[in-house]
Each structure stands twice: as structure tokens, then as C-alpha cells.
Amino acid sequence: MQSPAYVWRVFTVLIVVVVLGFFGQRLMRPASFGQIGHYRADSLAEIVSQEPVHQGKEVCRECHKKIWATHEKDIHFSVECEDCHGTADVHAKYHRSEVKLVSKEAAQMPKKYTLEGCLFCHRKLYSRPRTFAQIDPVEHYKFLGVSSTETRCTECHSPHEPLFLQNDVKKARIHPVIYECEDCHDSRPEKEIKDVANHPTVFVCRDCHQPVVDDFKKHEHSFLRCTTCHLYYRESETSGRIFKNSNQKFCLLCHERKSFKDPNQVPQIDFEKHIQAMAPIVHVRPDELKDTSMVCLKCHFDFVHDNRLIKKIQGFWNYEDGK
Amino acid sequence: MRLALYNAAGICVGSMTLSAFGKLTEFDFPKDLKDLGKFDWGFVVDTTRCIGCGSCVRACKAENKVPDGYFRTWVERYEFDADEAVLVDSPKGAIESFKENHTKDKPIVKGFFVPKLCNHCRNSACTQVCPVGATFESPDGVVLIDKTYCIGCGYCVQACPYGCRYLAHPPGTADKCTLCYHRIHRGLPTACVGACPRQARICGNLKDPKSEIRRIMNERRYHVLKPDLGTNPKCFYIGLDQEVK
Amino acid sequence: MEGFVFPNELHVTWTVMIVLYPYITGLVAGAFIVSSLYHVFGITQLKSISRFSLVSSFAFLLFATLPLLNHLGHPERAFNIMITPHFTSAMSGFGFVYSGYGVIVFLEIWFCYRADFVRRYATSGGIAKVIYYILLLGVTERDEHTDHVDHKIVKTLASIGIPVALMLHGYVGFLFGSIKANPWWSTPLMFIIFIFSAVVSGVAVLIFLYQFVHWLKKKAIDQGALDAMARLLWGFMIVAVVLEMMELLSLAYEQTERWAILHYLITGPLWYSYVVFQIFICSIGPFLILSVVVLARLPQRLSNILIFISSIMLLTQVLLMRWNVVIGGQLVSKSYRGFTEFFPGILDKEGLVVAAIIFIVPFLLLRQFDKIFPFFETDTHGSNA
Secondary structure, three states, X not given: XXXXXXXXXXXXXXXXXXXXXXXXXXXXXXXXXXXXOOOEOHHHHHHHOOOOOOOOHHHHHOOOHHHHHHHHHOXXXXXXXXXXXXXXXXXXXXXXXXXXXXXXXXXXXXXOOOHHHHHHHHEOOOOOOOOOOOEOHHHHHHHHOEOOOOOOHHHOOOOOOOOOOOOOHHHOEEEEOOOOHHXXXXXXXXXXXXXXXXXXXXXXXXXXXXXXXXHHOXXXXXXXXXXXXXXXXXXXXXXXXXXXXXXXXXXXXXXXXXXXEOOOOOOOEOHHHHXXXXXHHHOOOHHHXXXXXXXXXXXXXXXXXXXXXXXXXXXXXXXXXXX | OXXXXXHHHHHHHHHHHHHHHXXXXXOOOOOOHHHHHHOOEEEEEEOOOOOOOOHHHHHHXXXXXXXXXXXXXXXXXXXXXXXXXXXXXXHHHHOOOOOOOOOOOOOEEXXXXXXXXXXXXXXXXXXXXXXOOOEEEOOOOOEEEOOOOOOOOOHHHHHOOXXXXXXXXXXXOEEOOOOOHXXXXXXXXXXXXXXOOOOOEEEEEOOXXXXXXXXXXXXXXXXXXXXXXXXXXXXXXXXXXXXXO | OEEOOOHHHHOOOOOHHHHHHHHHHHHHHHHHHHHHHHHOOOOHHHHHHHHHHHHHHXXXXXXXXXXXXXXXXXXXHOXXXXXXXOOOOHHHHHHHXXXXXXXXXXXXXXXXXXXXXXXXXXXXXXXXXXHHHHHOOOOOOOOHHHHHHHHHXXXXXXXXXXXXXXXXXXXXXXXXXXXXXXXXXOOOOHHHHHHHHHHHHHHHHHHHHHHHHHHHHOOOOOHHHHHHHHHHHHHHHHHHHHHHHHHHHHHHHHOOOOHHHHHHHHHOOOHHHHHHHHHHHHXXXXXXXXXXXXXXXXXXXXXXXXXXXXXXXXXXXXXXXXXXXXXXXXXEOOOOOEEOOOOOOOOOOOOHHHHHHHHHHHHHHHHHHHHXXXXXXXXXXXXXX
16 A cells, blocks of 8 residues: 555655755865865965964074174074074064064063073983083082072073184084093092993093193192083084183183172182283283183183193194003 | 866965065965975984973974963973882973972982974874864875864864874864974974974975985984874884883 | 873863763663664563653753763854764764754654644644644544554664664764773773663663652553563663673783773772772662562562662763763873873853753753653553554
């Protein structure tokens, strides 16, 4: 027997709804959907059209040429300007006159420089590679006789030229890997390597630079390591670069008189006054004296080690046989 | 017809942004999307170089306006004590670096940092589970999210084994690292790569035999996270310890 | 937070709404299965509650999407799931399965009640008469032949409906079980566990409502139907609990990498909600009670009270199971090193008050449905199809 009328009506209504749904789906499907894959192909261009915020060093260079050159030459070349100073998008656009309705104040670089900012990288943490420059603020200030822990790093250190290098850091002298005692030992051991049986073979400064090292031990600065002044930066597993810091700015990091440093802990001078006082004695004009590098060492060499022991041949260290 | 319309739209978008940028490097997003197939973006993280400074986390947040409490990238710290017990932490994703050693009562014998980000998997679990097709792998190998199409169900957030996705309210859509898609197609480095002072992060085209990323992968030994899950990630870690999950 | 979690894992994405959704679809599927047991498999003891279960299933179904829509970041885009479904996703089938099942249930109800509508059309007037006319699609007569056709169609729809109902709830189980990234969720058993516990919750809610409504109206219950449902409840709950425990047992026995952190999850954050309440109080408890009821000869009244108590305990057990799966799985970190915390808000958009409202409204709706689709009347024409 035939199905009653209402059955046909019900299923007709159903089919009409399904067909309408089908056409609705085709209408509502976004135009670019499925062109490449199961997504809206237009979204690729939309995502790419997001405006970059970080500008990069090259943009800063357009206006800040001098500081850029200083920064590029020293060890912080790998630190982006925007890492410390904040993002430069508004600042750059304002100064290129590409944006309106922004005041000069609003276009100023956002980040103010803080002590915490330096410590983000340079705080001493066990998990950081040993060869990376890091300090424990309390120990560091104690070493220098600094009384207040609020003292900013920039009172002594320049963030744009931390090492005060004369030559470009990327062209600095290549040196084999240097190990510190503390890489393996908890603290500086009392014995020398040569006095310990079966010590693992480790390159130490004395192996190549014996006359200088032996001389160094006799002088006032012998409580320091060679690498405190001759900073070593490890570039790969086998080698790195060494920076010979004989620039007076480096000596002044410890020896410049500052209000927050304890004068009894480290001998301190006021550099300008010192130069004025010394110039007549060494028969040189004050401005000449101030501008030369290695000016401290010209007189004070035997507080560190005797430079004259090093016979300089272009680009090579020298080594006296047998000793 | 559709393709022509799309291309016209692409040209419009391209030229608009060029005029806005002026001096920035040329915007070379290909007009024909098939050209994107020349690229296959990959990422290398060198955990032997990372110092855990968090510059990458701060840069990513500034570049992509990542909401507070959510992370497109973060840095984890691993500390091992003499009994081989390991402590892992990542205070606020390391956005303010680390304030002190985590292990205080025992000596630490080994420690390192591991930056994490979206692995842009070749066989990603997240694109598989999206019910509407709002997240996808682009023709050049970057896993992206179509923010105007996402319904905010959160399935992709659950499916990602690496914890790199999040769903913030607002905007109520899923979000994650886009490999700074808007920067790499302008010849700029990703925000995190640009910010890293230690070259611990490298991004590049795996299909280019002369690229730095290819050179590193040909020379060094690397590892991926959770290979047993079959996601086939394209983020390669150098110096990965077995404790890193 | 305890231990270490990935920074993004501090936030729990799927909250109370996503606990509520599988619970409601579980009631939907379970109630439908009970109805189909009569219509398809001819279990005559269930005849008197077959219409009731069908209409309950429909009432819950109408509210099943509400928790989902409330949870979505962009509910206005919810139709994208049907416009461009991505079929590699377990969630993509939702729109079609839900609509398909809705159509089946509604049609089945329509054919079940057609004879009633005809009678009501004849006896009513005014607006009600117009509504019935539209509902009947203009065909206002019935006879034995049409009753027979209606009955056959109902049987067909009920048969088709069983797999669709199982899919409606089963896909949720599969969705969770197939997330390889989550150590608490990932298991092939999840699909089948969800289905069986759905049937448990469906039968339990029917028992609860049946006894409650008859007690309220001071009417006599059909003892045969109640006993049949109690047996069903007992049988299905044994299977559901055995499956859940087997899953736990295999995790604890194999002790693969994830066992270390899951062990801490079970003995830590989930100790009370999972071990104490879900397993001991609300699984072992009803099992013992129902075993006594089914196997021993107890006085009628005591037996009915015990059945009522078991149904409440099992309704709680299934809700706890959903909570422990959904929330528990998000507490554990994918780094396998720690847990995050979750406290449901009370007045939040996805909080407990909203959840309570969404859960209670279908019951209120059911009360109104009784007026349109009367399910406890005995029908003298035997069209209780």
C-alpha cells in the first residue's frame, strides 16, 4: 500500500531544508577558501601585512651614526639597540615624518635604562656558560668597595663600549680556548696544575706566556687573573678572541674616584686632575697625555707586569725557550 | 576568476605596505602563492649558547603584542644537583630573566637554558584537529592561524604537545608563534632571532643549501622534542639533554 | 602550581562548560538508547517509559549546544564548523551529527505523537487548533493503517538513531582519547568508556525523573518498567566502571613514562574527586546497592528507595567522571613535571551558576513538553508507538 500523504510531506520538508542548507553553505563559504589547502588563502596576505615593530640596528644607524659606530666596534655589537632602548617603530616613523598626530614626547624611545636590565644578562647564575661575563652584584660591589647596592652599572661601565676596544671586536686576536680553574673547581685551588699528579691536560696562560706570568706574580695585581684584564670571549668550542685592555678607560673602571666607592679598598684618582699634575713631570702636553691609549701603563707598568718582557712581533706572541 | 581577484588583492596589500615602510627592505611576498613553495622555514635553537637573558621573550611580546601571562616563546632553566635530581623553572616565561639560582640548599653540578617556541611541525597535531580550517600550514612550511576565521574552541591548544599555543580572552582566538611571518617575508629576522645577543636562535630556509641553518644542520648533531609523537617538528635543538621534554 | 608547567599551561582552556557538554549529550544518548530498546529490540517492560525517554532525550538535546556556544571565543562564527568542516578533526562532525540526530529524534517524536495530535486537533479550538494543524502538516486523519505506518517509521528511525546517538556522544570520547599530547586523555578506550557511561547517566536520569514525578503527582509507577531500568542501570554501570578501572589498571601496570606524573595526579589533586568520590563512594556504592536490589528479594518500597538513591549516586558518578577527565587532564603538565590549579568561578561567564542554569533549564522544559507531548498518559487507542 502506498505511504500516506503526510509521510511524503514530512520528508519533502526535510529534503527542502537540506537543499537550502547546501546552497547556504556554498554562499557562505569564503571566496579564497580551499585554493591552496583547507583554509582561506587570503589570510596569508593578511598575516604578512602586519607591520613590523622592531626596526633593527640599520635603521638606528641612519641618524645615530657615531654611537652606532662605537657600539658596532665593541662586544655589545650583538645586542640590538632595541633590546635596551625599547622598540623604535614610533620613534623612527616620527623622525622620518611618516606619521602624524604623535607628539615628540610620545615618539621618545620607551625604555629607561635600569640596573635590572644589565643583570638580565650579566647576573651570575650557575646555569649560564662559565665563559660568559657574569657577576654576583653583592660580590662585585664588595670587591670594589661600593657601598650602595642601588648603584647603577652605568656609573662605571659604558653599555655601548663595555670593553673600550680600540680595534673592532670582530677583528680581535684569535686565541685558543682558555679554561678557568673555576670551570671545574668550586673555588680557586691552592696548588698549581704542575704540582698535581694526573691533572687533565689544560692549556694555561703560563704554557705559552711564561716570562710574563712569572713576572706578574711578583706585582701588586697578582691577586687578579690574567683574564680579568685580558678579557677572553669564547666564540666556539675550540677558539675565541682575546682583548688586550691597556686602554686607560679600562684601568679607570677600578681606579677612578667615585663617591660610592670606598677609597681605602682600591687606590683611586681623579683622572683629569691626575693628568694635569703628571703632565709637567713627564714633559708632555695634558691633551696629548689624555688621548693616547695605554697612558696608565706608560708609567705604572710594573704594578701589572713588565711590558718590556714582551718582544712584539707583528701579530705573534713571543716565547723564551726552555723557561 | 577567484585567483585573479586574489592576485589583485595581493598587489593592493603589497603596495599599501611598501608606501608605509619606505626605506625598509623590499617586501617580496610572492604574487603567485605557488612561489612560496621555494621556501621551507626551519628553526635551530643552540642550547649551548643560551644564557637565559629573556631578550627573545621581551622582543616577541613587543613585536606581536602578546597578552600578559601568555607566551609565544619562553626560556626554561634546568638545574641538576649531585643526586641527579633536576629542577626546572621558567618564571613568567623568563620575561624578566632569572633572579637567582633555583636550587639553594644543594650544590648544582649542571645547568643550562632551553628556549622554546612553536616547532612548526610538518605533521602538526594542531592543524589536524582544527574543526574549521582556521589553523594551517602555509605553502612555505609555517603553521599559521587565521584570526578572522577561528571560532575559539581551544581544541588546537589541547592538541599541541609542546604547550606553545594559548587562547586569550580577548581576542577569543587561538594564538601562537607565527615565525614572524610578517618579518621573514620582508627579509627581516624574526624578533627573537634579532634580539638574541648570543646567536642561540637561527631561522632560515631549509630548502636553500647555502643558508646558515642548512650549514649548521649539516655540521652539528641535533634533536627534536617528543619525536615519538610523530609530529615531525622543524625546530631543531643542539645540545638537548634527555631531561628536556 | 606545583612542580613545573609550561608557561601557557597555567591557564585551563576547557572549563566547566566542557565538563557539562559531554554530560548533557550523555543524557541525550542514554535516554535515546532506553527508548530504542523498546522500539527496536521489543523489550516490552520499557514500553511505558519509551515516550518519556524519547522526549527527555530531545529536551536535553536542545540545550546541548549551549555550553559550547558559551565557551567559544567567537560563538557568532560557530557555523563555520558546518560551512567549512575540516574532516580530519573529530570536532568537525559535530554540526552534522547534532543536526542529523536532532532531525531523527524530532521525526521519531512526531511520528510517535501524530495520533495524539490528531485527537487534540479535533478537540481543541482557537490558536491551539492552528498550531496542531501546522504540526500535522495539514493531514488531520488517522486510522489503523496510518498507525501501522507510523509505528514502522518509528522503528526505522529508532534503529538509525542508535548509531547516530552513539556517534553524537562517542565522538567526544574519541576527541579526548585521540589527543596524543595529553597523558591523562590519550587512550583508545576513551570512546567506549564515554558511550557506556553515557548510557548509565541516561538510565539514571530517567529513573530519577520517573520516580520523582510520580511521587510528586502521587501516581502509581509501572513497577515492571522500573525494575527493567534498574537492571539496565546495574548492567551498564558494571561495564562502564570495569572499563574505567581497566584503563587505570593498564596505566599502573605498564608504568610507561607518563605513569610517574599520573600517579601524582591521582594521589594528589584528584585524590578526593576521583578516588574517594568517583570510585569508592559513587561506583562501588551503587554497585553494591544495585546488586542487592537485583539479586535479593527485598520489599518493594525499600527496593524502590534504593534504586532512587543509586540513580542519584550514578548521576553524580558520571558528572565526576567528566570533571576528572576534562579538568584532571588539563591539570597535569605536558612537560610531565607538575600541575596547575583550577577553581571554577561562581559568577563567571563559564562559572558554576551559569552551569547550574544550563543544566536545570532542560528539566523545566521537559515539564512544558509534557503538555505538548504527554508522556505518562496511558493511551486507550494503543498508539503508544
